[in-house]
Amino acid sequence: MNHPVQYVAVQAPDGEVVGYVWADYTADALQWAQRAATGADGYRLGQEWAAKVAETRERGLPVAGALTELARAAGTGPPVDVSGPEAVEDLARTVTEADDRRLLAQLDHGNAEAWQELADAYAALTDDDRDVRWGGGEKNANGAIQWPYPIYSRPLWRVVTALWGIGAVTAEHRWSASPPPVVPPSGRLRPADAVRAATYLAVGERVNEGSVDEALRSGLFDAMVAALLDRHIAHAS
Structure with a gap:
């Protein structure tokens, strides 16, 4: 030995x-x-x-x-x-190429309506829509202070919801066992990493409130949507 x-x-x-x-x-x-x-x-x-x-x-x-x-x-x-x-x-x-292929296989490229919804919802976002306010912090009648929570605009959450429709939110990515996705120096996410980011944001927000807000500020949100839409265009061509 x-x-x-x-x-x-x-x-x-x-x-x-x-x-x-x-x-x-x-x-x-x-x-x-x-x-x-x-x-x-x-x-x-x-x-x-x-x-x-x-x-x-x-x-x-x-x-x-x-x-x-x-x-x-x-x-x-x-x-x-x-x-x-x-x-x-x-x-x-x-992380292997087989892992990436498994995640990319979850994308439903046949659902044209869902992909159009993502594209339309994202294109319609304004700066005001992206501005995340935080609630909480107030003391209730019992003297307890409410934990802070993000307040997302309806148009912004429309984009997050659209991620489910295209298959980008999947149980095939165990987000809780993986490090949070980050934007590489190039500013462009690989398509499989965009699926990881979509799952992390759509599901992880329920556990780690403010994940979407952080993704907006870091550029992850925009890089994710861009990578997913580019992948769909490439798949269709």
Whole structure:
């Protein structure tokens, strides 16, 4: 054994890597690392493997023997040496071209009405529509102070709602397990990243109020819509 940490990749039937079983021999630890970019099916399979790893760990097998047993179950080859747990964590954060293709496949290019709605709603936005006010902060009769919340204009929320119609909001992007999308220095989002941004904003706003406001200020909102519309035009040509 050349390194104190080894891992085994676990794949779905279609070849997608859903996560990694890894062992730290120095710490006598056996762990599961779910790949964050997996879709809904990959996540479910990953949960099965998380339970399998936990069950194997509870049986009290030596770590090396446990990893060998799980490697046979995974069928993806012998354990691979890596420099440490951080290397496995880096692998779990990897986003592949297959991940991008899976997200882009969610876009409903056949729904011309939905795409027109997005284009029209976005084109109709004014500066006033983009101006997000915040409510809350007032003290109620019980003396409690209401938590601040964003107040979005109807035209702005019309754009957000239109994202659902084109298929850009999808359970195939597990937004809560992924870092928030950011606008690259070029100012242009890749189409798959636009789907990630759409899901993060439309769904994540319910949990992290103000996400859409922040996206407007950072330029993410405009870059997202532009990338989605460009993708649709390219698909139609």
